[in-house]
Amino acid sequence: MLRAAVELADEGGFEALTMRRLADRLSVVPMALYKHVADKRELLDGMVDLVFAEVEVPVDVDWRTAMRLRAASMRQALLRHPWAVGRMETGTPGPANLHHHNAVMRCLRRDAGFPFRMAVHAYNLMDAYVYGFALQEKTLAGDIPAEAARRQEAVVDRQPSGLEDYPYLAEVVTELAKTGFTFADEFEFGLDLILDGLGRMPQQASRAADIEPDPPLRPSGQ
Incomplete structure (x- = not known):
């Protein structure tokens, strides 16, 4: 059922997916679906979990x-399932979702050696980049140079100076x-910048931890 729902959403978007259309795809009555999902x-939670199952988090x-391959794999999954853009971190997580998040945190904590808060920062930064890029890729024209030329023509038609200004x-x-x-x-350009920056963080954190804080000032007379 979930795979049929994903196929329908891939074809027409999540908004176009209805329980009746899903029932028709499965050749069952709509009420039969409610034996498996409440609403x-x-x-959607189950569909998102299937998308998470497609995303690779390499080990060894x-x-x-690992983080580069994971980011690229997530981008490819969202290209296959554009309806999932903006929905990956909503709802109740399923087993693939939980496995994925645990694997990423394990990589950042154990393999990269980040302290907990830094691992959280790194995870949020990478998700913001990957999900934000996927949203932009979904909404912008596929052929950017051609779209730029089209917009140039539109500007020239509207004002005599064209792009001279x-x-x-x-x-x-x-x-x-x-x-x-x-x-x-x-995508690769931005990912390189993020990973290069994160790669410097453990050393910075270690140096900061080695610096002894100044002793607190004592009130006069003590």
Whole structure:
């Protein structure tokens, strides 16, 4: 049932998924579905869990490689299931969801050696990047150079000066057409920056821990 629901959502979006359409896909009456889920909210929880099951969190590799592969795997899963963008951290987690989150925290705590709070910061940062990138990739046009050229034409049609008043935007239009643009390259660029920054954090934390704090000032007369 859950896989049929995922297929329907992949085809038309989660909003287009109804219990009646799902029942038709499974050749059952709608009321039969409620033997398995209480409502559409619970159905979504199960669907999200299937998406989490597709995301790889490698083991037996260094933490940077694991987090890079995990981020790339999550992006690919969200490309396959765009309805899940913005819904991955909502609802009641299922077993695949719990396994995934535990595996990521294990990698950050055990393999990367981050203190607890730093591991939480790192996890939230990476999720914000991956989920935010997936949302942008979902909403922006697939061919960015072509879309930039289309917008240039629209601007020229509306104002005589065209992009003359916006030289840096004009540069975007012309240079993207020459150099190209791919979401995959942009994703890797941002991911490199995040992982490089996180890679410096344990050393910074260790140095901070080695610095003895100044003794508290004593009131005069003591």
